[in-house]
Amino acid sequence: xxxxxxxxxxxxxxxxxxxxxxxxxxxxxxxxxxxxxxxxxxxxxxxxxxxxxxxxxxxxxxxxxxxxxxxxxxxxxxxxxxxxxxxxxxxxxxxxxxxxxxxxxxxxxxxxxxxxxx
Numbered sequence: 001x002x003x004x005x006x007x008x009x010x011x012x013x014x015x016x017x018x019x020x021x022x023x024x025x026x027x028x029x030x031x032x033x034x035x036x037x038x039x040x041x042x043x044x045x046x047x048x049x050x051x052x053x054x055x056x057x058x059x060x061x062x063x064x065x066x067x068x069x070x071x072x073x074x075x076x077x078x079x080x081x082x083x084x085x086x087x088x089x090x091x092x093x094x095x096x097x098x099x100x101x102x103x104x105x106x107x108x109x110x111x112x113x114x115x116x117x118x
Contacts, residue, residue, distance in 0.1 A: 007053075008100040010074035010081050015055030017082060019095055021045055023103045032115030034064070034071060038080055040096040041108055050082070050093040069094070 002022055009016040027041040035042070055074070062071040069085035081099035085092060098105050 006100045006102060008081055008095070009055070010058075010077050010079035010099065012074060012077040012079075014058040014076050015074045015079075015081060016053045018051045018053055019045060019082075019093070019100075020049040021095060021097070021100075023097050023100055023108070026109045026111050027097050029110040029112055030115040031112070032118070035115060039098070040080060041098050041105070041110055042094050043097055044087060044092045044094055047084075047091050047093055050095070 003020055004022070005018055005020055006023060007016065007018055021043055023043075025043060027043050029041055030036065058074055058076060059072045060075045062073065063069065064071075069083050071080060071083050073080045079099065081096050083094040085094065097103055097108060
């Protein structure tokens, strides 16, 4: 799939977003303390490629360690469909590609990232 607009969100549907992304591009499977436990597959986009369509009031923010990433999750179903933060090149949105509506998770190419050791 080339870069195109895709919809995604949480399990219960309270949080919905649109993102310009290529879900078939390589995603990161990180083993840090939060990603390892939640099973997220992540791709990163600049904020101009992301639009939160509904549910800002349904998000709960969790921060830890250096407090540079806002790990957002739906307060109803608990799903972490995206995060906001600062990356090495400026502001970013981390998309959990498992939460995109039109993605078969078995088809996702992934790259292992050792976040636990950082």
